[in-house]
Amino acid sequence: MPLETYRRGNSYWVRGRVEFNGAAITEYYRQSTGATSEAGARDWCRAEEDRQVRRHLLGEEAVLMFSDAALIYPAKPKEAGFLIPVVQAIGHLPVAQITGKMVRLLGPQLYPKAATDTWWRQIVTPVRAVINNAHDLGHCAPIRITGYSEIERIAQDQARGKQSRIKRQPFSKEWVEAFCDHADIYNAALVRFMFETAARIDQAVSLMPEDLDLRNKRVWLKAAKGHPAQWVDISHEMMIELANLPAKQPMNRKTGERLEPTVFGYATKGGYRKRWKTICRNAGIEMLTAHSARHGFYTELRVRQNVDPITAAKAGRWKDPALPDRVYGHAEENQADIRARFRTSTVQDATREDPNAMKQKG
Numbered sequence: 001m002p003l004e005t006y007r008r009g010n011s012y013w014v015r016g017r018v019e020f021n022g023a024a025i026t027e028y029y030r031q032s033t034g035a036t037s038e039a040g041a042r043d044w045c046r047a048e049e050d051r052q053v054r055r056h057l058l059g060e061e062a063v064l065m066f067s068d069a070a071l072i073y074p075a076k077p078k079e080a081g082f083l084i085p086v087v088q089a090i091g092h093l094p095v096a097q098i099t100g101k102m103v104r105l106l107g108p109q110l111y112p113k114a115a116t117d118t119w120w121r122q123i124v125t126p127v128r129a130v131i132n133n134a135h136d137l138g139h140c141a142p143i144r145i146t147g148y149s150e151i152e153r154i155a156q157d158q159a160r161g162k163q164s165r166i167k168r169q170p171f172s173k174e175w176v177e178a179f180c181d182h183a184d185i186y187n188a189a190l191v192r193f194m195f196e197t198a199a200r201i202d203q204a205v206s207l208m209p210e211d212l213d214l215r216n217k218r219v220w221l222k223a224a225k226g227h228p229a230q231w232v233d234i235s236h237e238m239m240i241e242l243a244n245l246p247a248k249q250p251m252n253r254k255t256g257e258r259l260e261p262t263v264f265g266y267a268t269k270g271g272y273r274k275r276w277k278t279i280c281r282n283a284g285i286e287m288l289t290a291h292s293a294r295h296g297f298y299t300e301l302r303v304r305q306n307v308d309p310i311t312a313a314k315a316g317r318w319k320d321p322a323l324p325d326r327v328y329g330h331a332e333e334n335q336a337d338i339r340a341r342f343r344t345s346t347v348q349d350a351t352r353e354d355p356n357a358m359k360q361k362g
Contacts, residue, residue, distance in 0.1 A: 003029060003049065005041040012041035018052040025056045054094075066098060066127075067091030069134040075126070082122045083130065085110050095131055100145035103127045107148075108156075115164035116148035116156050169288055170330050171195050171296025182283040186248060187275060189241050190264045194293035195300075197232050198316035200224050201290035205266040209247045212263065214239050227317050298328035 003016040012035050017024040033044035055063040070087050089106060090098060106127075107119030114122075124145050135142040148156075157163050176195050180188035194204055203221045211220040213231070217239045223229045234242070248265030249258045259267050266272055272290060280287040297316055301307040302325070313321035316328075 003045045005033065005038060005045060007038075008032070011036050012038060014041065014045055014048075018049050020053050020056055026052050064095045064134060064139050065091065066093055066095055066130070069095050069130050069139070072137065072139075073130045073133045075130075079126050079129070082126045086123060086127060095134060095140045098127075098131065098143065100143065103143075103145055104148065113160045115160070115162075116153040117164055120148060167330075168292055168295050169286060170299040170328075171288060171293050173300070175285055175288065176296075178283045178285045179279060183279045185245060186265045187272070187279060189245050190266075190272070191293070192241065193234075193238060193264075194290060195296055196235060196238055197221075198294045198297035199232070200294065201272065202269040204290075205262060205264055205269055205271065207263040209261060209263065212242055214243050227319075230317070232317075295328050295330060298324045299330045302329045303331065 001016040002019050003014050005012045005014050007013075011032055013030070013032050015028070015030045017028055018026040033041040035041040035044055051063045067087050070083055070091065073083075075083060086106065089110065090102070103124055104119070106123050107114070107116065110123065111118060124147075128143055128145055131140065131143040134140045153164060171191075171194075176191055179191055183191070190204060193199065194201070197219075199221055203224050206222055207219060213219065217236065218231045218233050219242075221230060221232050242263065245263065247261035247263060249261045250265055250267035250271070251258055252267065269290075276290075277287050294316065298312055301312040301315065302309065307315075309321040309325050313319075313324050316324060318324045318328075
């Protein structure tokens with residue numbers, strides 16, 4: 001018996017089996033279509049028949065919709081937010097029909113004023129994760145998506161009238177000293193701690209008094225960016241500074257409620273910004289974000305102190321030494337100084353010979 005619709009209460013249901021060439025290819029249906037009109041119920045039947053026939057002829061992969069793949073992907077809250085507009089755009093498509101180029105073209109369609117890095121982070125990465133997760137579960141083939149090129153990035157920056165990948169300014173000893181001269185004890189300790197340990201702001205503000213093992217000069221940093229939670233050594237000076245820093249209860253600004261005490265007195269990773277702007281303004285220095293601490297940590301070791309890349313990367317908990325060299329190391333000699341190296345008197349004197357000496361040789 002092929003599928004047929006019937007009214008039940010305020011909605012239409014379906015019963016029967018999907019058939020192909022007169023033979024049933026599914027189990028018996030007796031379920032609601034979710035439609036409140038007969039036309040809507042018929043549309044549901046046609047879509048289900050098409051899906052089941054494709055499964056019968058081409059296999060399971062042919063009927064796995066992207067929306068279905070998204071449902072079985074264990075997305076984190078942030079990823080789920082990124083996936084909502086993507087599912088609205090391509091959720092109706094079978095995963096087998098989705099190509100890398102199709103995914104890349106969603107960038108200008110969904111976020112026309114965003115940078116290519118945003119397209120990659122909010123579209124390409126979650127789509128790839130969803131499809132490859134379905135592949136791991138045996139439902140479809142994996143997908144490979146190439147990144148946006150430098151030419152595409154520059155063209156998009158021109159189209160939106162804004163430059164992406166603005167060079168981040170790293171912390172320096174001079175900046176840290178000027179900041180701390182005008183900061184309260186908590187923010188001064190926070191800046192010194194991140195500069196010394198390369199801790200991320202979320203790791204730093206999450207520190208609780210019980211995470212400090214000052215007797216052994218170490219702190220317990222929570223997991224972040226794929227790195228496990230671990231003990232991180234600190235200097236003797238930092239140990240003394242933390243030992244003299246009373247735990248502080250941050251306040252929930254929405255409710256006014258006092259929260260559990262933390263080492264630096266912040267409850268969220270963005271809570272520092274307003275205070276830091278004031279400190280930097282009073283100190284007469286550029287406002288740097290907390291992530292500049294990691295840039296400053298690596299630049300201090302590699303560029304200023306000439307520590308080898310493997311040692312510097314290990315100290316900052318980077319797995320691949322090539323990554324911090326490429327991203328976190330900042331050259332400090334300006335272009336004028338570099339060009340002047342080709343015009344020094346030493347070079348000129350070494351290549352200039354006395355004319356009288358030339359005559360004598362002749």
